[in-house]
Amino acid sequence: MTKAELVIIGGGPAGLAAALSAWESGVKDILILERDRQAGGILNQCIHNGFGLHYFKEELTGPEYAGRFIEMLRGTDVRVRTDTMVLDLTADRILHTVSPEHGYEAIRAGAIVLAMGCRERTRGAISIPGARCSGVFTAGAAQRFLNIEGYMVGKRVVILGSGDIGLIMARRMTLEGAKVLACVELMPYSGGLNRNIVQCLNDFDIPLYLSHTVTDVRGKDRLEQVTVSKVDENRRPIPGTEMVFDCDTLLLSVGLLPENELSRQAGVEIDPRTNGPRVWENCETSIPGVFACGNVLHVHDLVDYVTAESMRAGEAAAKFIQAGGETGDGVELQNGDGVGYTVPQHFRRDVSDKLQIFFRVRRIYRDAFISVYDGERRIARFKREHMAPGEMENITIPAMFLKHITGGPLTVRIEED
Amino acid sequence: MKELICITCPKGCHLKVDEETFAVTGNSCPRGAVYGANELRNPVRVVTSTVVLESESFRRLPVKTDRAIPKAKMFEVMAEIAKVRVHAPVRVGDVLIANVAGTDGNVVATRSVKE
Numbered sequence: 001m002t003k004a005e006l007v008i009i010g011g012g013p014a015g016l017a018a019a020l021s022a023w024e025s026g027v028k029d030i031l032i033l034e035r036d037r038q039a040g041g042i043l044n045q046c047i048h049n050g051f052g053l054h055y056f057k058e059e060l061t062g063p064e065y066a067g068r069f070i071e072m073l074r075g076t077d078v079r080v081r082t083d084t085m086v087l088d089l090t091a092d093r094i095l096h097t098v099s100p101e102h103g104y105e106a107i108r109a110g111a112i113v114l115a116m117g118c119r120e121r122t123r124g125a126i127s128i129p130g131a132r133c134s135g136v137f138t139a140g141a142a143q144r145f146l147n148i149e150g151y152m153v154g155k156r157v158v159i160l161g162s163g164d165i166g167l168i169m170a171r172r173m174t175l176e177g178a179k180v181l182a183c184v185e186l187m188p189y190s191g192g193l194n195r196n197i198v199q200c201l202n203d204f205d206i207p208l209y210l211s212h213t214v215t216d217v218r219g220k221d222r223l224e225q226v227t228v229s230k231v232d233e234n235r236r237p238i239p240g241t242e243m244v245f246d247c248d249t250l251l252l253s254v255g256l257l258p259e260n261e262l263s264r265q266a267g268v269e270i271d272p273r274t275n276g277p278r279v280w281e282n283c284e285t286s287i288p289g290v291f292a293c294g295n296v297l298h299v300h301d302l303v304d305y306v307t308a309e310s311m312r313a314g315e316a317a318a319k320f321i322q323a324g325g326e327t328g329d330g331v332e333l334q335n336g337d338g339v340g341y342t343v344p345q346h347f348r349r350d351v352s353d354k355l356q357i358f359f360r361v362r363r364i365y366r367d368a369f370i371s372v373y374d375g376e377r378r379i380a381r382f383k384r385e386h387m388a389p390g391e392m393e394n395i396t397i398p399a400m401f402l403k404h405i406t407g408g409p410l411t412v413r414i415e416e417d
Numbered sequence: 418m419k420e421l422i423c424i425t426c427p428k429g430c431h432l433k434v435d436e437e438t439f440a441v442t443g444n445s446c447p448r449g450a451v452y453g454a455n456e457l458r459n460p461v462r463v464v465t466s467t468v469v470l471e472s473e474s475f476r477r478l479p480v481k482t483d484r485a486i487p488k489a490k491m492f493e494v495m496a497e498i499a500k501v502r503v504h505a506p507v508r509v510g511d512v513l514i515a516n517v518a519g520t521d522g523n524v525v526a527t528r529s530v531k532e
Contacts (some may be wrong), residue, residue, distance in 0.1 A: 047479035063528035194429030
């Protein structure tokens with residue numbers, strides 16, 4: 001059986017950063033397995049700019065951001081094997097892989113980083129009624145058709161969901177000559193970044209219908225019409241509010257799901273709130289020596305944050321290889337009022353210098369506080385002028401604040417007073 | 418006072434810009450102040466797109482304007498980009514159109530393709 005000290009599943013931004021940081025931490029035998037024909041992952045089709053302000057301190061496009069990491073890895077002995085599918089992963093860290101070049105191959109890994117990213121929710125996942133005609137795409141699929149393969153998917157477009165990919169595609173399709181008639185969002189707020197509302201919708205006078213959804217899809221072979229209705233506070237369509245759009249294309253930007261088939265096969269414990277692995281503060285999953293980072297762990301809105309998280313995962317994987325697994329008492333983290341989940345889900349009490357906690361809020365808040373409680377006692381509080389579910393939040397708790405906690409779960413909650 | 422959302426970075430600061438003095442508040446970095454003032458005087462955007470690529474492995478080459486160009490010229494820039502065909506090899510940063518549509522900006526490749 002082939003052996004490798006560290007195997008990284010996925011050659012997108014998470015996998016590339018994890019490899020680089022593990023290399024810099026002294027691991028010399030690193031193998032990245034990538035299913036596509038090139039490394040870079042989803043960044044290759046994200047040709048718009050706005051990446052890298054945190055990490056590179058300049059504004060890059062997706063391909064440029066990926067290119068920088070691919071270039072940095074060229075100066076190392078990290079191997080990137082493309083066109084390679086991982087078929088199965090076992091709890092004792094054996095990967096069953098298949099590729100045109102190597103055929104079937106089993107690889108035993110000293111440590112593994114899961115960096116498989118996420119997938120788009122599809123029409124089936126949100127049960128849109130109506131005809132099964134062609135012309136309904138996920139926004140990311142349309143983005144790949146346009147930016148990688150060079151095909152426009154339609155001329156008159158309605159977008160359901162205001163996630164960032166949908167907004168970016170509204171602008172992209174408009175610039176390429178399509179007419180984007182509307183962006184329709186079920187929730188009373190956008191799921192995307194504010195800047196994308198401004199530069200992708202407002203710049204082109206594309207209306208955003210909040211608290212609306214698609215209630216009918218009509219078309220014989222190709223999509224011809226969609227019906228959009230207003231929804232009440234329980235997200236149920238209100239009869240009599242229907243608007244009909246003549247269009248040939250419906251793009252869906254209705255959420256992303258971490259892709260954890262392999263994690264589940266291996267028996268990695270999954271958190272139902274994030275749909276990603278339950279991890280410790282060093283990104284280690286419930287299986288020792290198996291780490292997770294990037295969108296497979298929880299869906300991020302900035303690639304810079306994926307990079308930062310993956311650097312920590314790569315470093316932790318290196319430490320596991322060199323010094324063995326972490327031990328020490330665990331403390332659970334809970335999401336309290338207004339908080340949807342936390343990553344990590346638990347941490348070791350003797351955390352070295354600080355504990356960073358990532359989460360999303362459940363609704364929009366202005367001038368509110370993020371508080372951390374140990375039972376009834378508040379141990380930390382952070383002020384925020386503006387918080388929204390579309391923007392990932394994070395807080396950093398210095399290790400000295402954690403010295404005297406009881407060991408029961410810590411709760412992260414939002415307080416408005 | 419004009420209220421804007423800064424698009425310089427994903428943080429999306431809520432800016433207030435004085436329409437006469439172009440003084441900006443609500444920004445958390447100097448780039449926000451520049452954006453806020455420019456947005457009222459002469460709004461500019463970076464345009465990104467793709468061009469036809471003659472290559473063994475890829476059909477499209479991603480490109481961008483190397484500086485923000487006037488918002489009103491976006492479609493003119495797109496029309497220029499649509500005329501370009503590139504043969505591999507190409508390197509990231511290669512200039513494909515100089516001074517596109519008279520904007521002083523260049524259209525450059527945003528990835529390298531060897532063959």
